[in-house]
Amino acid sequence: xxxxxxxxxxxVTADLLRDTAVESVSVRDVCQAxxxxxxxxxxxxxxxxGLLDAVAAEGFARYLAEKQGxxxxxxxxxxxxxxxxxHIRFGLTHPVFYVLMYGGTRAREHPSAREGLQVLHGMLVxxxxxxxxxVTPDDAVPTIHSACVGTTLTLVAEPxxxxxxxxxxxxxxxxxxxxxxxxxPAGQGTDAALPDTARALLATLSAHREPPLSAGERLLLTxxxxxxxxxxxxxxxx
Amino acid sequence: xxxxxxxxxxxVTADLLRDTAVESVSVRDVCQAxxxxxxxxxxxxxxxxGLLDAVAAEGFARYLAEKQGxxxxxxxxxxxxxxxxxHIRFGLTHPVFYVLMYGGTRAREHPSAREGLQVLHGMLVxxxxxxxxxVTPDDAVPTIHSACVGTTLTLVAEPxxxxxxxxxxxxxxxxxxxxxxxxxPAGQGTDAALPDTARALLATLSAHREPPLSAGERLLLTxxxxxxxxxxxxxxxx
DNA sequence: CCGGTCATGTAACGACGATATACGGAAGGG
DNA sequence: CCCTTCCGTATATCGTCGTTACATGACCGG
Numbered sequence: 060x061x062x063x064x065x066x067x068x069x070x071v072t073a074d075l076l077r078d079t080a081v082e083s084v085s086v087r088d089v090c091q092a093x094x095x096x097x098x099x100x101x102x103x104x105x106x107x108x109g110l111l112d113a114v115a116a117e118g119f120a121r122y123l124a125e126k127q128g129x130x131x132x133x134x135x136x137x138x139x140x141x142x143x144x145x146h147i148r149f150g151l152t153h154p155v156f157y158v159l160m161y162g163g164t165r166a167r168e169h170p171s172a173r174e175g176l177q178v179l180h181g182m183l184v185x186x187x188x189x190x191x192x193x194v195t196p197d198d199a200v201p202t203i204h205s206a207c208v209g210t211t212l213t214l215v216a217e218p219x220x221x222x223x224x225x226x227x228x229x230x231x232x233x234x235x236x237x238x239x240x241x242x243x244p245a246g247q248g249t250d251a252a253l254p255d256t257a258r259a260l261l262a263t264l265s266a267h268r269e270p271p272l273s274a275g276e277r278l279l280l281t282x283x284x285x286x287x288x289x290x291x292x293x294x295x296x297x
Numbered sequence: 298x299x300x301x302x303x304x305x306x307x308x309v310t311a312d313l314l315r316d317t318a319v320e321s322v323s324v325r326d327v328c329q330a331x332x333x334x335x336x337x338x339x340x341x342x343x344x345x346x347g348l349l350d351a352v353a354a355e356g357f358a359r360y361l362a363e364k365q366g367x368x369x370x371x372x373x374x375x376x377x378x379x380x381x382x383x384h385i386r387f388g389l390t391h392p393v394f395y396v397l398m399y400g401g402t403r404a405r406e407h408p409s410a411r412e413g414l415q416v417l418h419g420m421l422v423x424x425x426x427x428x429x430x431x432v433t434p435d436d437a438v439p440t441i442h443s444a445c446v447g448t449t450l451t452l453v454a455e456p457x458x459x460x461x462x463x464x465x466x467x468x469x470x471x472x473x474x475x476x477x478x479x480x481x482p483a484g485q486g487t488d489a490a491l492p493d494t495a496r497a498l499l500a501t502l503s504a505h506r507e508p509p510l511s512a513g514e515r516l517l518l519t520x521x522x523x524x525x526x527x528x529x530x531x532x533x534x535x
Numbered sequence: 536c537c538g539g540t541c542a543t544g545t546a547a548c549g550a551c552g553a554t555a556t557a558c559g560g561a562a563g564g565g
Numbered sequence: 566c567c568c569t570t571c572c573g574t575a576t577a578t579c580g581t582c583g584t585t586a587c588a589t590g591a592c593c594g595g
Contacts, residue, residue, distance in 0.1 A: 064542080064543090085581080085582065085583085086582080086583060086584085087581080087582075087583090095543080095544090096543070096544055096545080097544095097583085097584075097585090098542090098543065098544070098545090098584090098585075098586095099542070099543055099544080101583090101584070101585075102541090102542065102543075103542090106583090106584090107583065107584090158400075158401055161450075162396075162400045162401050163396055163400050163401075184504060187500055187501065187503055187504035188504040188505075189504075190500075190501045190504070192497075192500040192501070192503075192504070193493070193496055193497055193500055194467070194496055194499075194500055195499060195500050195503045196500075196503060196504075197460055197503075198460070198463070198464075198467065200460070201451055201458075201460055201461055201464050202464060202467050202468055202471065204447075204451065205444070205447040205448040205450070205451040205464065205468055206443070206444045206447050206448070206468055206471075206472070207447070208447040208450065208451070209442075209443040209444050209445065209446040209447020209448065209450065210443040210444070210447065212399075212443070212446065212447065212450075213439055213442065213443040213446070220439075222435050222436070222438070222439055223439055225436070226436075226439050226440060226443065229432070229436065229440050229475070230440055230443055230444055230472065232475065233440065233444075233471055233472050233474070233475030233476070234444070234468065234471050234472070236471070236474070236475060237467070237470065237471030237474060237475075238471070240497070253501050253502070253505055256494070256497050256498045256501045257498060259494050259497070259498075260494045260495060260497075260498050271524060271525070272521065272524070272525070276521060279517065279521070280518070280521045283510070283514060283517070283518045283521075286509060286510070287509065287510070302573080302574090323550080323551065323552085324551075324552060324553085325550080325551075325552090333574080333575095334574070334575055334576085335552085335553075335554090335575095336553090336554075336555095336573090336574065336575070336576090337573070337574055337575080339552090339553065339554080340572090340573065340574080341573090344552090344553090345552065345553090536595100537594105537595085538593100538594095538595095539592100539593090539594095540591105540592085540593090541590105541591085541592080541593105542589105542590085542591080542592100543588105543589080543590080543591095544587105544588085544589070544590090545586105545587085545588075545589090546585100546586095546587085546588100547584100547585085547586085547587100548583105548584085548585080548586095549582100549583095549584090549585105550581105550582080550583090550584105551580105551581080551582065551583090552579105552580095552581085552582090553578105553579085553580090553581100554577100554578085554579080555576105555577095555578085555579095556575105556576085556577090556578100557574105557575085557576080557577105558573105558574085558575075558576095559572100559573090559574080559575100560571105560572090560573090560574105561570100561571090561572090561573105562569100562570085562571085562572105563568105563569090563570085564567105564568090564569085564570105565566100565567085565568085565569100
């Protein structure tokens with residue numbers, strides 16, 4: 060049972076961390092609670108930070124599993140909102156873990172956090188495939204994520220403040236409104252979205268006498284847009 | 298010379314903190330650098346956290362002073378945007394201070410942070426007096442603040458990530474759009490529509506892996522669209 | 536039965552945050 | 566002028582922290 064003690068230490072540390080601030084949990088406390096000695100702990104985790112990272116990674120993995128678990132929805136926007144709410148709820152349920160992961164500067168170093176961003180990216184790509192995104196997924200990811208983390212930290216700091224009632228929903232809808240197209244025009248799906256958007260840009264472009272383009276660039280752009288606008292309903296990638 | 302040693306310790310600590318992580322700065326380091334002994338430090342600050350709080354408070358006070366310094370503007374919305382930008386810039390200029398103040402759970406306990414929130418509240422009240430607020434100032438304060446802190450933390454963690462270009466402006470405008478009534482300057486509709494439409498096409502394009510374009514054409518189109526999308530329309534950020 | 540690797544325990548080191556105690560000098564009343 | 570009081574600083578030390586050198590035992594292929 061090699062992995063048993065390791066998992067046991069992980070569980071005990073998580074228990075201690077559930078109701079004690081991270082700076083007040085010492086290696087000795089963990090050892091005493093897990094009924095092991097210091098070198099055992101260091102043999103498995105090498106470092107105190109290694110232990111905390113492992114604990115945080117496990118907590119985050121569980122959150123990710125839940126996130127990816129019930130994801131099948133027909134509307135990616137609903138998934139996005141649900142993902143936001145789950146993120147907030149995770150922070151409120153495991154405040155110590157959350158601050159451990161997102162509070163400091165080390166947030167992005169966590170591979171689990173990277174994976175979480177990738178899940179977000181996937182949702183946005185699906186939204187973009189339906190032509191409902193106002194910015195590129197690469198731009199939308201840090202936008203949504205930054206706002207979500209900031210909101211969660213605020214709520215974790217003062218969960219019961221009356222001023223924070225409805226805060227999450229407010230920030231969420233504000234950010235999403237700036238990123239996804241709210242009302243869907245006639246053409247549904249990815250096939251119609253590309254030519255429609257290209258046509259819209261063509262129209263807008265024609266109304267501008269002085270766009271920041273040279274005459275040649277403008278000609279080139281018009282030609283490309285025309286090609287896109289007249290695209291037959293060819294089935295693009297999925 | 299009563300406050301001299303105290304101020305000296307403060308300055309030295311700030312210097313050490315400017316290029317050393319907070320967890321790597323010990324009381325002994327500060328004492329050695331300031332050429333004093335431990336009891337002197339404890340006499341003035343009582344605690345290590347007391348020292349760090351005092352240092353952070355001083356840094357924040359300086360930021361607040363600058364914030365309140367050049368505030369006279371005719372449009373409160375401009376003040377709001379400028380305040381956001383200053384907050385971000387402060388975080389990027391003093392990353393250690395910033396994480397010290399806003400990273401953990403202790404942010405709201407800082408009296409200086411409270412004062413910063415009050416400045417924000419004041420701006421929003423002025424905006425509300427002009428009937429340009431969509432929510433109450435009490436609701437708007439945590440909304441804006443949460444998003445701003447989250448954005449700053451993201452930028453502090455990875456300041457030079459290409460994915461973070463324009464992030465601050467994007468989140469800022471998203472949150473502000475949801476909180477203040479956007480007045481549409483007459484006749485400027487098409488000017489603003491051009492970058493928006495270009496951005497929309499850019500986003501739609503990113504979802505298509507096989508558009509009816511060659512790789513070179515796609516690259517060219519993306520470049521032109523990016524130029525159009527970044528056309529300055531209203532308030533440039535950075 | 537042996538040599539080696541792995542997991543764990545014993546005991547200790549150095550650095551840390553924090554303090555009890557004492558010294559020294561300036562302020563002020565006699 | 567001296568004595569008291571109080572504040573700032575220094576000496577020396579405490580208990581705890583994260584960490585590790587070293588020893589012990591269990592298991593396993595040869």
